[in-house]
Amino acid sequence: xxxxxxxxxxxxxxxxxxxxxxxxxxxxxxxxxxxxxxxxxxxxxxxxxxxxxxxxxxxxxxxxxxxxxxxxxxxxxxxxxxxxxxxxxxxxxxxxxxxxxxxxxxxxxxxxxxxxxxxxxxxxxxxxxxxxxxxxxxxxxxxxxxxxxxxxxxxxxxxxxxxxxxxxxxxxxxxxxxxxxxxxxxxxxxxxxxxxxxxxxxxxxxxxxxxxxxxxxxxxxxxxxxxxxxxxxxxxxxxxxxxxxxxxxxxxxxxxxxxxxxxxxxxxxxxxxxxxxxxxxxxxxxxxxx
Amino acid sequence: xxxxxxxxxxxxxxxxxxxxxxxxxxxxxxxxxxxxxxxxxxxxxxxxxxxxxxxxxxxxxxxxxxxxxxxxxxxxxxxxxxxxxxxxxxxxxxxxxxxxxxxxxxxxxxxxxxxxxxxxxxxxxxxxxxxxxxxxxxxxxxxxxxxxxxxxxxxxxxxxxxxx
Numbered sequence: 001x002x003x004x005x006x007x008x009x010x011x012x013x014x015x016x017x018x019x020x021x022x023x024x025x026x027x028x029x030x031x032x033x034x035x036x037x038x039x040x041x042x043x044x045x046x047x048x049x050x051x052x053x054x055x056x057x058x059x060x061x062x063x064x065x066x067x068x069x070x071x072x073x074x075x076x077x078x079x080x081x082x083x084x085x086x087x088x089x090x091x092x093x094x095x096x097x098x099x100x101x102x103x104x105x106x107x108x109x110x111x112x113x114x115x116x117x118x119x120x121x122x123x124x125x126x127x128x129x130x131x132x133x134x135x136x137x138x139x140x141x142x143x144x145x146x147x148x149x150x151x152x153x154x155x156x157x158x159x160x161x162x163x164x165x166x167x168x169x170x171x172x173x174x175x176x177x178x179x180x181x182x183x184x185x186x187x188x189x190x191x192x193x194x195x196x197x198x199x200x201x202x203x204x205x206x207x208x209x210x211x212x213x214x215x216x217x218x219x220x221x222x223x224x225x226x227x228x229x230x231x232x233x234x235x236x237x238x239x240x241x242x243x244x245x246x247x248x249x250x251x252x253x254x255x256x257x258x259x260x261x262x263x264x265x266x267x268x269x270x271x272x273x274x275x276x277x278x279x280x281x282x283x284x285x286x287x288x289x290x
Numbered sequence: 291x292x293x294x295x296x297x298x299x300x301x302x303x304x305x306x307x308x309x310x311x312x313x314x315x316x317x318x319x320x321x322x323x324x325x326x327x328x329x330x331x332x333x334x335x336x337x338x339x340x341x342x343x344x345x346x347x348x349x350x351x352x353x354x355x356x357x358x359x360x361x362x363x364x365x366x367x368x369x370x371x372x373x374x375x376x377x378x379x380x381x382x383x384x385x386x387x388x389x390x391x392x393x394x395x396x397x398x399x400x401x402x403x404x405x406x407x408x409x410x411x412x413x414x415x416x417x418x419x420x421x422x423x424x425x426x427x428x429x430x431x432x433x434x435x436x437x438x439x440x441x442x443x444x445x446x447x448x449x450x451x452x453x454x
Contacts (some may be wrong), residue, residue: 108411
């Protein structure tokens with residue numbers, strides 16, 4: 001199926017600080033490719049899709065590996081592995097979307113190697129951008145022009161820029177976040193549909209909802225803002241959910257491929273969102289064992 | 291400070307710990323950890339899919355289970371790498387290996403070194419693992435002979451006896 005190639009020859013730089021890394025990208029090798037976990041990059045090199053002239057191994061930048069909670073904001077260093085992110089004791093249980101990365105994101109080896117920053121910038125299975133978007137999160141980027149924040153779905157790195165941090169606000173009391181992936185096999189596959197849902201309620205009245213699908217238009221990931229808006233101020237009840245979700249999912253146009261047709265994706269999208277919203281409601285009304 | 295490794299041919303030295311012993315190695319920039327281990331005479335680490343799907347090249351780096359086909363050798367600098375050669379020392383088999391023999395879990399044997407390392411990781415990291423958990427971690431260790439049932443039973447038996 002794949003015609004695997006030898007790993008191409010390249011120079012390797014091994015900076016140990018962000019400053020050194022930016023210097024390398026600015027002065028020594030502007031076209032250098034950044035290597036963190038390598039779970040996306042190495043298969044791409046082996047398949048001949050990319051032939052870097054130079055590679056910067058950033059795993060020496062230990063300053064970028066952390067999870068912090070300060071003043072209602074969570075900060076996750078770009079080099080934090082998926083495993084460390086998902087199992088961080090600083091992130092409360094109600095962020096199921098993050099906790100469940102241990103079951104939806106690749107295999108244990110992949111989770112031990114892949115980093116949150118890598119998942120945000122690289123093209124593979126983009127679970128972290130979906131979850132981060134569902135939590136109103138942002139990506140912090142550092143480059144020659146200094147620091148800036150970008151939305152995970154609009155992220156475009158300029159020359160010499162790197163992702164240093166993911167930031168998302170604590171959703172506070174009465175909130176919960178959910179994530180799921182429908183795959184063609186039991187585990188460790190690529191999702192046919194992935195969905196992230198976050199909900200915040202005051203008593204049983206919806207204050208804020210975020211709903212993200214991996215494919216809303218073609219292959220583009222996006223939010224269902226119409227559905228989010230219509231949920232606000234509603235009282236929690238499964239009563240109207242199906243119809244409401246169906247009406248909004250009707251407008252998405254996910255692309256089909258060898259994994260599934262666009263029509264099938266649309267159907268699964270609806271099922272997953274209903275499931276997600278029902279889970280969130282049950283959790284918030286105490287019907288799910290916490 | 292950063293060093294520059296030239297993939298074109300110049301070899302650069304790197305230090306790390308291999309199976310408990312300090313090693314200093316010469317390598318090229320584009321070498322994978324797997325390539326370096328082979329150069330150093332480690333034969334348990336097998337190349338299967340080369341893209342992180344099959345688990346045949348699994349090793350422990352600072353106690354973490356990783357695919358040595360996707361890790362650059364330089365990324366192991368100053369770290370501690372464990373392969374099957376370090377799990378069974380002085381020609382004495384580790385209980386995991388004993389169990390795999392006892393349960394006749396090894397058929398062609400190609401996947402077994404990766405499975406032994408993965409099982410070691412499960413024992414250390416998840417000593418309370420139940421069958422479900424064992425299967426979940428083993429999901430990325432492909433056995434083309436299809437000997438999964440006995441592999442899982444062997445590992446379960448080691449976990450149970452280590453609890454006693």
